[in-house]
Amino acid sequence: MAHKQKVILIIFGLIIAMMLLEIALRAAGFVYKNYRINDRRNEAGIKILCLGDSFTFGEGVPKGYSYPEQLQAMLDNKAGTKYIVYNAGIGGQNSSLLFKELEKNIQKCKPNIVLMKLHGFTAVASFPTGFRGAEPRTESHSSTGLHPWLSGARVMTGINNNSSFIENNYFLFIRGSAKAYLYRIGAFLSNVKVYRLLRSAMVTIKDNIENKIGARKYRNLLKVKARKPAIKDIDQELKEKAERYLESAKAYESEYKINLAIDECKKSIELNPYDDRPYYLLGFIYLHRFQGVNQWSLAVDNFEKAA
Amino acid sequence: MKHLYAYRFMMLRIEGYLSAKQKKQGVDPKEQNGIYYTEKIIEICKKNNLPLLVAIFPYLKPLSEYDGYQKHEYKIINSVVKSPVSNYINLYDYIPEPDLYNLRQVKQDEIHPCPEGHALIGGIIYNYLLDNFSFAKKQWRINKKLF
DSSP: OHHHHHHHHHHHHHHHHHHHHHHHHHHHHHHHHHHHSOSOTTSOSEEEEEEOSHHHHTTTSOTTOSHHHHHHHHHHTSSSSOEEEEEOOOTTOOHHHHHHHHHHHHHHHOOSEEEEEEOHHHHHOSSSTTOOSSSOGGGGGTTTOSHHHHTTOOOOOTTSOOOOSOGGGGGGGSTTOHHHHHHHHHHHHTTOHHHHHHHHHHHHHHHHHHHHHHHHHHHHHHHSOOOOOOOOOOOHHHHHHHHHHHHHHHHHHHTTOHHHHHHHHHHHHHHOTTOHHHHHHHHHIIIIIOOSTTHHHHHHHHHHHHO | OTTOHHHHHHHHHHHHHHHHHHHHHTOOGGGGSHHHHHHHHHHHHHHTTOOEEEEEOOOSSOGGGOOHHHHHHHHHHHHHHHTTOSOEEEGGGTSOTTHHHHTBSSTTOSSSBOHHHHHHHHHHHHHHHHHHEETTTTEESSSOSOO
16 A cells, blocks of 8 residues: 555656646746747837747757847847847747737837748648648657747647648548547647657767667777788779779769669669779768668668778 | 547547548648649739749759659649849759758758858859848849849
């Protein structure tokens, strides 16, 4: 009985802790959001309100380098009128969320100009931006920084999402579809900041473990003594052809035409299997560029061959 | 799982709740894509007498490499923007296509630009505002209207 009570107490304690954390995160988000659109409404000057998503927010660039901030710097250098540029970009924002926030932002900032940056995602999707499958957009932010949950970025719940009938979203309209319910549950949970915090922590831990395993595999690979194959004589003409294929593979790789680059590498290997460079390039493509299944094993295979 | 009465009961309740809520909200079929909300945003700006500048930014790759969905998005953006907004910048016209690759922050990310990309966009918007917007009168110069 005492044991059961302990378990119940622990669960109860965990729930309370999560609730407190949720409240704290929401309060921090509120403060952070107000800090970003700082209260300069009483200042005189031309006010420009920049609406948008993570792009406008300046995802991945250092503070002061997003385009609204750079616009502010440029306008500051212009003598005469004072300009105030507000950055109201929030990661994961789309047209429906922009619309919901717009009235509030106008009241808060009292702008003279509204600048809206439209991107494919922002304009078309009234869904979470980047939502093309079953995963909410905010997942991709999880390992990149704190701002999505602090700044109030969120994903609309399944209740009032208004999806387009494009690509993988069709399952939402199949009555009783398990995927639809799963999506709705996922969409609901993605509004809970604690869930997103835990999820991002899990993703970071998973990434670290995968990196460590990868590094170990690589070390093991280095330990393997490469057996040098007997180099056969190959026609100079074939070598030149292989070289040309390799060059075009490199060009395709630099232009992100991955499938073409892979084809060219394979052709080069066919003509001159004793050259290590196409193997290395293939390995590199599979490791860094190719987004598909088994890319890690394919990369390792090709690196082994190159070695 | 599907055959459990408890599961079916729970799912039916959720379904009923969701459909009732959706019905209450009166979801417009137009809302199924972003055009509806973009037009609403334009309406709000009109209502508040706010000059609106729309900037269309490309994916960080040439138009020829867009997949079907991205082409569809681009088409929609253009159709949405061109009709009610006379002041818009299509950044496709300003940035040469081969340069788009160099604006990537991370090689795999075709959406978010590097700081130089942000500076370029800031510069384009800055020049557009100086050329077309009268800061003293707080209205567009060329079109002589707010939108």
